[in-house]
Amino acid sequence: MFGIGMPEMIVILVIALIVIGPSKLPEIARSIGKGYGEFSRSMRSVREDFEDMTSDFEEERQMLKNPIDEIAKKAKNSLFEDEPSSSKTTTSGKGASPAAPPDDDRENA
Structure with missing residues (x-):
């Protein structure tokens, strides 16, 4: 109790x-003893x-945590x-052909 051993308690009682x-x-x-009892009850x-x-806080925390x-x-x-569908590549049997070059009207003029 309070870090006091039996020899210290006996010395205190003799002095008292x-x-x-x-x-x-x-x-x-x-x-x-009454004071100690009241103190123990209030601490409890x-x-x-x-x-x-x-x-109560733990219950509220669980209620908020579960939906999250x-x-x-x-x-x-x-x-x-x-x-994702963009990572799937599908290729048909034919390769894509390059686009035709644009007509150059400067040569005809």
Whole structure:
């Protein structure tokens, strides 16, 4: 508890017994115990409230994340599912012929 071992605790109790006296020591120990109990309860309450809030945020994050993941998955599948038609080359049996040169009217003039 608080990084204090048994020998240190005994020294603290002996000093408290000498300073406070045997008549008031039980009363002070009782009030310290009550204070520690209240502190523990309030810390537990704060921890539970924090866990509730984080779980609410986690639920909202999942609600927002799921549609985004589905859209990303569909986009990824559509990209890799079909090859683009421009990459497919089809050639017919005949080769393309070159275009005829334009008529040059300067020679006739």
